Amino acid sequence: MAKKLQFKRLIALTFFMALAFGGLGYRLVDLQVLRHGELAREARSNTQFVCRLEPRRGDILDCKGNLLATSVFVKTVCADPSLIGTHAAEVAHALAPLLQMNEGELERRLVPRSRRNEKGQLVPVRYVLLKRKVSTDTWEKIQDAMSKLPLGEDAQKLPKKELAFNAALRKSAIMTEPVDDQLRIYPNSSLAANVIGYVGEMELTNMNPPIQTLAGLDGIEWRFDSKLKGVRGWRVSEHDGHQREMVDMREQDIAPHDGLNVVLTIDSVIQNIVENALRDGLKEHEPKSISGIVIRPRTGEILAMASLPTFDPNNPGAPGTPPDALHNRLISDVAEPGSTFKIVVVSGALNDGIVKLTDEFDCEHGKFYYGGTLLHDHTTTLGVLSVKEIITKSSNIGAAKIGLKMGDVRLHDYITAFGFGRTTGIPLKAESRGIVRAVTNWSKLSITRIPMGQEVGTTCLQMAMAMSAIANKGVLMQPMIVDRLVDTDGSTAIKYYPQVVRRVVSEEADKDMVEALKSVVTDDGTAKKAAMEHYTVAGKTGTAQKAEFTFDGKKYHGHYGEKFYSSFIGFFPADNPEILIYVALDTPKGNHYGGETAAPIFKQIAEQAANYLNIVPDKDNPSEAPGAPAVPVAAPVVAPDQPIKTAEAKLP
Amino acid sequence: MVGPALKASLICFFILVCCVGYVWQKKQIAELSRQIRNQEAHYNDLRDHNDKLKKQIAVLMSPTALEARAKDLRLGLVAPSPMQIWRLPEPPGDVPAGTEPDRQLAAGRSGAVAAVMEQ
Numbered sequence: 001m002a003k004k005l006q007f008k009r010l011i012a013l014t015f016f017m018a019l020a021f022g023g024l025g026y027r028l029v030d031l032q033v034l035r036h037g038e039l040a041r042e043a044r045s046n047t048q049f050v051c052r053l054e055p056r057r058g059d060i061l062d063c064k065g066n067l068l069a070t071s072v073f074v075k076t077v078c079a080d081p082s083l084i085g086t087h088a089a090e091v092a093h094a095l096a097p098l099l100q101m102n103e104g105e106l107e108r109r110l111v112p113r114s115r116r117n118e119k120g121q122l123v124p125v126r127y128v129l130l131k132r133k134v135s136t137d138t139w140e141k142i143q144d145a146m147s148k149l150p151l152g153e154d155a156q157k158l159p160k161k162e163l164a165f166n167a168a169l170r171k172s173a174i175m176t177e178p179v180d181d182q183l184r185i186y187p188n189s190s191l192a193a194n195v196i197g198y199v200g201e202m203e204l205t206n207m208n209p210p211i212q213t214l215a216g217l218d219g220i221e222w223r224f225d226s227k228l229k230g231v232r233g234w235r236v237s238e239h240d241g242h243q244r245e246m247v248d249m250r251e252q253d254i255a256p257h258d259g260l261n262v263v264l265t266i267d268s269v270i271q272n273i274v275e276n277a278l279r280d281g282l283k284e285h286e287p288k289s290i291s292g293i294v295i296r297p298r299t300g301e302i303l304a305m306a307s308l309p310t311f312d313p314n315n316p317g318a319p320g321t322p323p324d325a326l327h328n329r330l331i332s333d334v335a336e337p338g339s340t341f342k343i344v345v346v347s348g349a350l351n352d353g354i355v356k357l358t359d360e361f362d363c364e365h366g367k368f369y370y371g372g373t374l375l376h377d378h379t380t381t382l383g384v385l386s387v388k389e390i391i392t393k394s395s396n397i398g399a400a401k402i403g404l405k406m407g408d409v410r411l412h413d414y415i416t417a418f419g420f421g422r423t424t425g426i427p428l429k430a431e432s433r434g435i436v437r438a439v440t441n442w443s444k445l446s447i448t449r450i451p452m453g454q455e456v457g458t459t460c461l462q463m464a465m466a467m468s469a470i471a472n473k474g475v476l477m478q479p480m481i482v483d484r485l486v487d488t489d490g491s492t493a494i495k496y497y498p499q500v501v502r503r504v505v506s507e508e509a510d511k512d513m514v515e516a517l518k519s520v521v522t523d524d525g526t527a528k529k530a531a532m533e534h535y536t537v538a539g540k541t542g543t544a545q546k547a548e549f550t551f552d553g554k555k556y557h558g559h560y561g562e563k564f565y566s567s568f569i570g571f572f573p574a575d576n577p578e579i580l581i582y583v584a585l586d587t588p589k590g591n592h593y594g595g596e597t598a599a600p601i602f603k604q605i606a607e608q609a610a611n612y613l614n615i616v617p618d619k620d621n622p623s624e625a626p627g628a629p630a631v632p633v634a635a636p637v638v639a640p641d642q643p644i645k646t647a648e649a650k651l652p
Numbered sequence: 653m654v655g656p657a658l659k660a661s662l663i664c665f666f667i668l669v670c671c672v673g674y675v676w677q678k679k680q681i682a683e684l685s686r687q688i689r690n691q692e693a694h695y696n697d698l699r700d701h702n703d704k705l706k707k708q709i710a711v712l713m714s715p716t717a718l719e720a721r722a723k724d725l726r727l728g729l730v731a732p733s734p735m736q737i738w739r740l741p742e743p744p745g746d747v748p749a750g751t752e753p754d755r756q757l758a759a760g761r762s763g764a765v766a767a768v769m770e771q
Contacts, residue, residue: 067710072703073696136700187710247685272715534735611731616739 047238047249052179055230057214058259060196060221062268063303063483067187069196069221069313071214073180075139076132081112082124083173085165087151088112091173094145098138099131106130130174132212133183139176146170182214184221186313192271194328195264195305195428195481197221198313218326220262220482223427227485227494230259260485260493265301270294270609274304277604278583282308285588285597287566291330291460292601294609295580297468297571299498300477302426303579303609305330331424331431334457335565335586338544338594339394339526341453341463343470343513345403346391348414351474351509354405357388357516361401368397371444375400378543391516392525394541396452403451411450412439417504418466419476420458426479434458453544460567464582467540467569470517471577474510476501514538518574530570530599532606534617538577539570539602541594546587563587568598572606573618581605 031039060069077099084091092107099106109130114122134142151166158166184199197219204211216225233256238249274292282290294304307329311321349355366380375397382395390398403411415421421436435457442450449455461479469476478499485494505513517538521531526541544567545560566588571580583598583605591597610617711717722729 066713067706070703070707070710072707073700136704185707187707188714188716191714191716245685245689246682247688248681269715272719608731611733614737 047240048251049237049239051235051237052211053233053235053254053256054179054182054213055232055256056258057182057184057199057230058228058488059261060228061261061263061486062192062266062271063264064267064269065263066268068192068264068266068268069184069186071182071184073136074132074183075134075136075176076181077130077134077139077142077174077176079110079128079130079174080126080172081110081128082126083165083169084110084112085169087149087166087169090149090151091146091169094149095130095142095174098142098145099134101131132181134176135183142174146174179211181212184214184313188268189314190310190312191268191275192264192266192305193219193310193313194307194330195219195266196313197223197429198311198316218429219328220264220428222429224260224262224482224485228259228262231257233257258488260487263483263486265296265303265480265483266305267303269612271304271306273608273612274581274605275306275308275310277601277608278306278308280604281583281585281597281601285585285590287585287588287597289324289329289333289586290584290601291586292581292583292605293330293460293464294605295464295468295479295582297471297477297577297580299480300465300468301480301483301498305481327430328428329586330460331426331428332459333586334432334434334459335584336454336456336544336547337458337463337567338453338542338565339396339399340467340540340542340567340569340594341456341458342391342394342399342451343467343517343540344414344418344420345399345406345411345451346387346516347470347474347505347509347513348411349402349406350387350512351414351505352406352410355387355402357386357512359387360384361387361390361398363390363395363397363401366397368400368448370400370404370448373445375448388516388519391540392519392522394520394526399451400448403447408439408442408447411447412436414504415450415456417476417502418469419501420456420462420466424461424465424479426461426481428481431461432459434462453542460582460584463567464569464580467571467582468580469504470510470513471538471571471580473507474505475503514574521570526593526595527568527570527599529595530568530602530606532572532603532610534619535572535606535610535615536574536618537570537572537606538574539568539599541599542567542569542584543592543594564592566592566594566597568594568602570599570602570606572610573615575618578613578615579606579609581609 056073057071059067059071062068079091081088088107088110091110092103095101096103096106109128113125115125117123147170149170151169186193186196186198198217199214199221200217201212202215204213214229216222216228221228233254234252235250235254236252238246240246274294278290278292281287289307289309291307292304293302293306295302305328309322309325311325312318316326346355350357362384363377363382365383366377368375377396378394382393382397385393385395385398387398387402389395390402406414415436420434423431423433437446437455442455446455465476465479478501480496480498482496484492484496487493517540518536519525520541521527521537521539527539530537530539542565544565546563546565547558548561548563549556549558551557565584565586567582567584569580569582571577581602583601585597588597609615
């Protein structure tokens with residue numbers, strides 16, 4: 001009997017144990033096998049996170065390695081309103097001065113509220129953006145302010161739950177985004193602003209969530225944006241219950257590759273010299289704008305490139321910045337160059353052997369009738385002049401007659417050979433190709449106007465490069481503004497070398513041209529104010545009337561008014577040029593002659609630049625001391641002396 | 653009688669050591685993770701500090717800042733005139749292999765008279 005009872009109890013126990021274990025087993029299979037995927041995903045989403053690692057945007061440096069643009073990592077400050085509760089006012093009061101925000105606006109953002117999620121459920125808003133681009137110093141002050149935030153509580157009287165809430169508020173209510181943002185800084189303010197350019201924020205909507213990133217909008221920042229921005233990295237890892245990363249659980253850790261640094265050919269000291277001189281010129285002559293460029297003719301390297309009024313790339317849209325200050329006038333603005341363009345017709349005629357420097361032309365005492373129209377010179381005292389004197393005195397009539405002798409087709413060939421009518425290829429935005437009409441579109445007067453720099457539109461850079469060709473023994477170089485791209489460890493990734501475009505004129509013709517240009521900077525010439533004490537300068541002035549138009553309601557009427565474009569381009573030492581400087585003023589007030597306005601500015605820049613670069617004077621030669629060997633002349637960059645083969649140039 | 657008991661004890665001891673070793677290893681991993689995390693935060697702080705100093709240097713070395721500072725300190729510094737600079741020409745020596753004639757820059761740009769090549 002007892003045995004039967006025991007047996008029954010055993011069966012019952014076994015049954016219930018089997019039921020329990022069966023249930024447990026079923027649950028185990030259900031969780032670990034049937035719902036494995038779903039639960040594994042949920043577990044992963046609770047702990048796993050993907051963190052973007054932003055690369056640091058590359059720096060922009062001058063040729064000496066001085067910093068022109070750099071990036072610093074900054075914080076994006078955000079808040080969790082659900083942790084703030086009823087203390088929004090206290091938090092706003094503490095943080096508004098640090099974030100430089102309006103206290104009322106800040107309080108409004110910190111007030112807790114709800115939103116509907118994808119499933120339509122009401123959930124608290126756990127993220128509110130407060131401010132971007134907050135420096136790390138300010139963030140430390142914010143953290144300090146939050147840790148000491150007075151909440152009016154008495155620790156003795158408050159319940160534990162509320163004390164914990166306050167502690168969480170102080171510690172976690174205000175936080176930063178896990179990925180630091182970057183702030184682009186230009187330590188030299190507006191120095192070389194038109195060359196460096198500026199950046200702006202761009203939102204990448206193909207990422208989830210969308211991210212803000214810096215993008216170059218102008219200048220070198222724009223042109224080399226893909227090299228400067230670097231390559232993003234990422235990290236897939238897990239965090240614990242306190243949201244601390246568990247480093248041992250990192251699945252993927254791809255380091256970001258920082259952007260390359262761009263080293264320019266610009267020298268910030270020479271850039272500063274140019275900008276100071278232009279600033280003085282702007283004050284004295286009050287032009288609409290003033291521009292200057294310094295080039296090394298043998299290589300085409302641009303040592304300085306400035307245009308005023310300019311802007312501060314740290315704040316390109318600052319109130320008071322003129323809208324046209326943001327573009328680079330030296331490459332975008334097209335103007336009739338005036339007498340500086342005479343170098344084209346004269347050097348071409350010398351190259352073709354049509355004229356020699358000593359050949360004479362009757363400059364008609366300032367009045368020349370051609371094609372039923374009167375062509376003027378700037379003075380009526382110019383009678384018979386040699387070709388050299390045509391350049392010295394800058395006779396329009398003399399240049400026109402040389403143009404007539406040359407012919408329109410040949411003149412057009414030389415215009416295009418000197419690089420006009422096409423972009424120079426400088427790696428900056430919005431370069432204009434200028435205006436050079438095809439010969440078939442020339443009027444019967446064009447052959448007399450174009451040689452003196454009218455009916456043709458050029459940029460400052462085109463004019464400077466053309467004169468550089470004269471300085472470089474007749475060889476046109478491509479302008480260079482970037483020297484190399486450098487990795488973060490200093491190794492050169494990409495190196496740029498001087499590029500020869502073509503030989504425009506022969507060395508002999510070029511030598512004659514330089515002789516003529518030297519005479520401009522003498523007492524007989526139009527640019528005696530550009531003469532330097534220790535260097536022989538060769539150059540050309542330009543004083544171009546600006547075309548204007550009026551509209552009578554039916555059609556436009558063009559005419560030349562009383563506004564001028566004044567310029568001077570010069571290089572020195574004349575026989576072995578080291579640098580070329582071009583200064584141009586748009587609509588100066590008062591005196592408008594290039595020799596009176598631009599030439600003195602040229603001299604101011606040239607003297608300081610010569611000192612800085614330690615250019616050997618050619619007027620006072622120290623090697624003439626007894627026993628001292630002569631200093632040989634450095635070899636210039638020249639292409640082999642061979643005919644120009646470009647189809648459009650057609651020059652011998 | 654002792655043999656099997658000893659064997660069982662040894663196995664248990666071995667399992668114990670493995671378990672303790674496993675726990676110790678996990679603890680080490682956690683500790684190293686914490687150190688890595690701290691080092692990375694320290695690295696970021698140093699990087700930020702470096703950026704700040706780099707920016708400071710750049711601002712202090714800018715030509716405008718240097719000019720303003722020289723004016724403030726009233727040091728009386730002016731650029732030398734060309735006649736105040738004595739140039740000592742060096743005798744033309746052997747040009748290093750690979751030197752391109754077109755790379756000759758302005759004499760003295762690097763602070764000394766550059767070697768020149770005759771054409």
